[in-house]
Amino acid sequence: MKITNQMRLTLDSRSVNESFARVSICAFVACLDPTVEEISDIKTAVSEAVTNCIVHAYKEELGNIYITVAIYDNNVVRIKIRDKGCGIENVEQAMEPLFTTVGGERAGLGFAVMESFMDKVKVRSKINSGTCVTLEKHISGRE
Amino acid sequence: MSVELKKDDKKIIAFLKGDIDHHTAAPIRSKIDEIISLQKPSLLIIDFNDVSFMDSSGIGLVLGRYRLMNELGGKVRVENLSKSVYKVMSLSGMDKLVEIKKREEEKNENN
Numbered sequence: 214m215k216i217t218n219q220m221r222l223t224l225d226s227r228s229v230n231e232s233f234a235r236v237s238i239c240a241f242v243a244c245l246d247p248t249v250e251e252i253s254d255i256k257t258a259v260s261e262a263v264t265n266c267i268v269h270a271y272k273e274e275l276g277n278i279y280i281t282v283a284i285y286d287n288n289v290v291r292i293k294i295r296d297k298g299c300g301i302e303n304v305e306q307a308m309e310p311l312f313t314t315v316g317g318e319r320a321g322l323g324f325a326v327m328e329s330f331m332d333k334v335k336v337r338s339k340i341n342s343g344t345c346v347t348l349e350k351h352i353s354g355r356e
Numbered sequence: 357m358s359v360e361l362k363k364d365d366k367k368i369i370a371f372l373k374g375d376i377d378h379h380t381a382a383p384i385r386s387k388i389d390e391i392i393s394l395q396k397p398s399l400l401i402i403d404f405n406d407v408s409f410m411d412s413s414g415i416g417l418v419l420g421r422y423r424l425m426n427e428l429g430g431k432v433r434v435e436n437l438s439k440s441v442y443k444v445m446s447l448s449g450m451d452k453l454v455e456i457k458k459r460e461e462e463k464n465e466n467n
Contacts (some may be wrong), residue, residue, distance in 0.1 A: 222435060228377075228378055228379035229378040231377045231378060231379050231380055232375055232377060232379070232409075235409075249438070249440075250439070253409075253440040253443075256409060257409075257410075257411050257440075257444060258411075259378050261411055261412060264377065264378040264411070264413070267378065268378060317416075317417055318381070318385065318413075318416035318417065318419070319412075319413075320412050320413075320415040320416040320422045320448060322412040322415055322447060322448060323412055324449060325447060326411065326412050326413075326444060330443075348405060
């Protein structure tokens with residue numbers, strides 16, 4: 214598997230950037246001619262991961278969100294969304310549907326959405342150091 | 357993102373427009389809640405016809421309004437969901453609590 218194209222993006226953890234993150238990543242992936250559904254799946258998963266950085270990692274304080282997108286020669290897109298926030302104590306628990314630490318109106322479905330809309334989701338996290346979410350999807354494209 | 361509210365007898369219809377995410381959900385929420393607490397309707401219809409994108413924040417939005425309407429003894433109905441919005445919404449098991457209607461043109465599709 215060889216990388217054919219790559220991009221990097223660093224964003225302030227401001228909620229207004231959630232839409233910029235998902236739209237710009239999808240614009241980059243557009244060269245693979247994805248279907249409407251594939252685009253929408255990626256948009257939704259990215260939105261969840263970026264929102265996690267803002268709401269959980271940095272707890273509404275300002276920090277950087279680091280995004281890299283790599284396109285591979287077998288039409289696989291790998292998106293890494295990384296923060297230097299508080300980290301997740303128990304990743305397995307955090308990924309359980311409906312689990313949420315913030316209450317209010319967060320549904321606790323962020324990771325469930327990522328897992329059901331992408332082929333692979335990997336989470337690495339270290340307390341007080343940060344979290345890296347890797348999302349992977351094969352793009353079949355429009356015939 | 358915007359929300360337009362219409363009152364019709366004991367019913368309130370909230371027409372949502374644009375993208376629903378964590379950033380846009382908060383102002384929509386407070387606008388809908390304001391009219392609910394003022395009018396105390398028996399039915400809240402949330403219309404998604406002009407929603408271009410929704411992540412799990414939209415689930416929280418509907419769930420929160422369901423709780424509020426439930427306290428008032430009222431019901432919530434969610435209407436005109438596009439295929440992609442329906443896909444997110446159906447992950448939540450919300451259909452057990454709230455009536456969910458897809459867009460007319462998507463009802464006949466096999467999805």
